[in-house]
Amino acid sequence: xxxxxxxxxxxxxxxxxxxxxxxxxxxxxxxxxxxxxxxxxxxxxxxxxxxxxxxxxxxxxxxxxxxxxxxxxxxxxxxxxxxxxxxxxxxxxxxxxxxxxxxxxxxxxxxxxxxxxxxxxxxxxxxxxxxxxxxxxxxxxxx
Amino acid sequence: xxxxxxxxxxxxxxxxxxxxxxxxxxxxxxxxxxxxxxxxxxxxxxxxxxxxxxxxxxxxxxxxxxxxxxxxxxxxxxxxxxxxxxxxxxxxxxxxxxxxxxxxxxxxxxxxxxxxxxxxxxxxxxxxxxxxxxxxxxxxxxx
DNA sequence: GTAATTGCAAAGTATTTGCATTCCA
DNA sequence: TGGAATGCAAATACTTTGCAATTAC
Numbered sequence: 001x002x003x004x005x006x007x008x009x010x011x012x013x014x015x016x017x018x019x020x021x022x023x024x025x026x027x028x029x030x031x032x033x034x035x036x037x038x039x040x041x042x043x044x045x046x047x048x049x050x051x052x053x054x055x056x057x058x059x060x061x062x063x064x065x066x067x068x069x070x071x072x073x074x075x076x077x078x079x080x081x082x083x084x085x086x087x088x089x090x091x092x093x094x095x096x097x098x099x100x101x102x103x104x105x106x107x108x109x110x111x112x113x114x115x116x117x118x119x120x121x122x123x124x125x126x127x128x129x130x131x132x133x134x135x136x137x138x139x140x141x142x143x
Numbered sequence: 144x145x146x147x148x149x150x151x152x153x154x155x156x157x158x159x160x161x162x163x164x165x166x167x168x169x170x171x172x173x174x175x176x177x178x179x180x181x182x183x184x185x186x187x188x189x190x191x192x193x194x195x196x197x198x199x200x201x202x203x204x205x206x207x208x209x210x211x212x213x214x215x216x217x218x219x220x221x222x223x224x225x226x227x228x229x230x231x232x233x234x235x236x237x238x239x240x241x242x243x244x245x246x247x248x249x250x251x252x253x254x255x256x257x258x259x260x261x262x263x264x265x266x267x268x269x270x271x272x273x274x275x276x277x278x279x280x281x282x283x284x285x286x
Numbered sequence: 287g288t289a290a291t292t293g294c295a296a297a298g299t300a301t302t303t304g305c306a307t308t309c310c311a
Numbered sequence: 312t313g314g315a316a317t318g319c320a321a322a323t324a325c326t327t328t329g330c331a332a333t334t335a336c
Contacts, residue, residue, distance in 0.1 A: 019310050019315055040300085055318040060301065076221050078274075080300070080326095096268050105266055112258050116277055119250050124282030125239050133274045134259055139267030162290055162335050183325085198293040203326065223301090223325070 001088070002032045005071045012069035026051055027062045031072065031084070037104045039081040077104070077133065094132035100141030144231070145175045148214045155212035169194055170205045174215065174227070180247050182224040220247075220276065237275035243284030 009028060013020055030047050031038065044059045063084050066072035072084045077097055094112075096105040112132065120127045152171055156163055173190050174181065187202045206227050209215035215227045220240060237255075239248040255275065263270045 017315090021310070021316060023317070053318075057302075057319080058317060061316085076219060078219050082300080096263060096266055098268070099271065105268075107262050107266070109258060109262055112255055112262075115252060115255050115258075116275075119252055119255075120239060120277050120279065123239055123248055123250070124285075125241070125248075125277065125279045126285050127277050127279035128242065129279075130277045131274065132259075132276075134263050134268065134270050135272045135274070136263065136268045136270035142267075142269050160290090164291065164335070166292070196293075200294080200327075201292060204291085225325080 005032060005086075008071055009066065009069045013065075018065075023054055023058055024062055024065070026054065027059060028066070031063070031066065032086070036106070037075065037083050037085050039083045041081065043084075094134075096134045096136070096138075098138035098141055099135050100137050103138055105138075148175060148229075151214055152209065152212045156208075161208075166197055166201055167205055167208070169197065170202060171209070174206070174209065175229070179249070180218065180226050180228050182226045184224065186227075237277075239277045239279070239281075241281035241284055242278050243280050246281055248281075 006028060009024075010020060013024070027043070027047065030043060034043065034046065040059060040063060043063070044054075044056055047054050047059065063072065063074075066084065067074050071087060073087045075083045075085055077083065077095075092113075093106040093108045096107060098104075116130055117127060149171060152167075153163060156167070170186070170190065173186060177186065177189065183202060183206060186206070187197075187199055190197050190202065206215065206217075209227065210217050214230055216230045218226045218228055220226065220238075235256075236249040236251045239250060241247075259273055260270060
């Protein structure tokens with residue numbers, strides 16, 4: 001999976017006439033070996049440990065490239081921090097967000113997706129993406 | 144409806160030992176007679192026309208009060224602008240957002256809500272709120 | 287009268303941009 | 312070599328905060 005995504009990214013870079021750089025590789029490796037929902041700051045801090053000379057701007061720019069190449073997706077959970085999540089081929093899932101501890105759980109539900117498309121069709125919309133987030137307390141935080 | 148919400152807000156203000164001010168009334172009136180999904184800037188500009196001396200900070204603070212009182216809800220559609228929408232009693236709805244022209248259409252679907260609760264229950268979550276947004280092109284923008 | 291509210295400007299966040307220097311193809 | 316990428320600092324966009332003056336109860 002990691003290998004595949006690296007390949008996808010490098011192909012994208014090449015096709016766009018962009019350059020493969022040491023920083024991009026470092027950031028890619030760090031991103032791919034991180035948890036699935038990473039804020040930019042988290043990634044930056046993680047990188048800084050080993051590569052103190054990588055700039056914040058480079059992390060921002062590189063994450064946008066990841067999103068453009070299709071290996072990552074930009075997310076907002078309303079806490080004012082942009083997060084990026086890994087994207088697999090044609091994969092889509094939604095989120096359960098614990099407002100207590102911040103845990104994010106992914107889920108998929110085909111019936112919901114089908115109903116969404118029906119709603120959209122009823123309004124003449126052509127859906128490109130969607131976002132479904134359920135906010136509440138996870139089992140642990142309910143205690 | 145407008146009358147009811149004004150009442151709710153005034154009751155809230157009174158119960159909290161806060162004060163009813165000219166500015167709050169002006170902002171409330173402007174908010175209630177606006178479209179349902181209003182960015183703070185839109186409301187501020189609208190107000191400025193008739194009341195050039197109302198400050199941005201007051202608008203921010205007052206909108207938060209509206210949300211606290213239950214007559215408005217804070218929303219984020221990922222464009223970096225916070226919006227507030229009107230909230231009716233116990234009402235909830237989701238959104239179809241046209242990425243072409245920015246139109247926002249509201250909808251409700253009980254079956255989807257039920258499925259959401261099932262998903263949450265399966266993960267031991269207690270849901271407090273949720274956000275479902277479908278992004279795509281409206282009928283007009285598809286042409 | 288007193289505590290809350292206002293309006294302004296300054297301070298915070300999160301993110302983007304300009305630019306000289308460095309690096310890759 | 313030449314255009315792209317980097318790292319820094321400055322700029323931007325949105326929102327919050329501090330504070331003296333004002334206002335509501």
